[in-house]
Amino acid sequence: MILGVLQQKGGVGKTTIALNLAGSFAKDGYRVLLVDADPQGSALTWSSVRERKPLFPVIGMPKPTLHKELPAIAKDYDITIIDGAPQVSELARSAILACDQILIPVQPSPFDVWSCASIVGLITEAQQFRPDIKAAFVINRKIANTAIARDALKAFADFPFPLLVTTLTQRVGMAESAAQGLTIVETAPSSPAAHEIYDLAELLSSATKESRTA
Numbered sequence: 001m002i003l004g005v006l007q008q009k010g011g012v013g014k015t016t017i018a019l020n021l022a023g024s025f026a027k028d029g030y031r032v033l034l035v036d037a038d039p040q041g042s043a044l045t046w047s048s049v050r051e052r053k054p055l056f057p058v059i060g061m062p063k064p065t066l067h068k069e070l071p072a073i074a075k076d077y078d079i080t081i082i083d084g085a086p087q088v089s090e091l092a093r094s095a096i097l098a099c100d101q102i103l104i105p106v107q108p109s110p111f112d113v114w115s116c117a118s119i120v121g122l123i124t125e126a127q128q129f130r131p132d133i134k135a136a137f138v139i140n141r142k143i144a145n146t147a148i149a150r151d152a153l154k155a156f157a158d159f160p161f162p163l164l165v166t167t168l169t170q171r172v173g174m175a176e177s178a179a180q181g182l183t184i185v186e187t188a189p190s191s192p193a194a195h196e197i198y199d200l201a202e203l204l205s206s207a208t209k210e211s212r213t214a
């Protein structure tokens with residue numbers, strides 16, 4: 001499976017989610033590859049500050065030819081995760097075409113939901129050539145013990161992709177572990193933050209199994 005964590009809007013948690021999902025899948029014994037498709041190179045920087053043995057390899061491929069080059073590399077892994085770049089449509093188009101499944105992180109405010117129009121448009125375009133590409137939204141940086149604003153939830157209804165039931169909460173530990181080149185599944189494996197990541201990983205891997213058996 002090639003899973004893209006993609007969103008044109010910057011700072012929504014693409015890199016944080018990509019790294020932590022990769023950590024969770026690696027811990028479960030999957031052969032995981034993380035592809036940094038962002039010219040900012042945040043995932044590569046993360047792996048360079050890491051002092052421990054790598055949990056999974058990270059390669060940099062911020063190229064508009066990603067969809068052509070990645071399948072040959074990804075075949076040696078169970079799960080390849082693409083950490084996408086913000087803004088650049090040319091890179092986003094290629095990253096989308098490389099994916100079986102796309103996770104679109106969104107912060108729980110109507111402004112953030114509206115800003116998804118750009119990535120949704122690009123994915124819908126790509127589905128004309130590759131109707132098998134699946135996409136879903138995941139809420140990231142939810143404030144603990146608060147409900148998601150009804151206006152934000154309503155705004156999702158205008159888009160053709162589902163909102164996953166699993167949400168990710170704003171957690172200091174997520175930022176702190178990343179600063180050390182680690183993932184939450186290593187620094188706090190029993191924490192609520194890690195459990196949210198396990199739940200998301202489980203949901204994504206079961207969706208893949210279902211689509212294979214369908």
Ligand SMILES: Nc1ncnc2c1ncn2[C@@H]1O[C@H](COP(=O)(O)OP(=O)(O)OP(=O)(O)O)[C@@H](O)[C@H]1O
Nearest residue numbers: 010011012013014015016086141169170171174175
């Ligand atoms: N669930 C979370 N809890 C706490 N902090 C978070 C969470 N998700 C993301 N962050 C923080 O938000 C900031 C932006 O996250 P991140 O870099 O992962 O976003 P991005 O979408 O990859 O950004 P860019 O578009 O620049 O690549 C970072 O400082 C990160 O530590």
Ligand SMILES: [Mg+2]
Nearest residue numbers: 014015038042
């Ligand atoms: Mg990033």
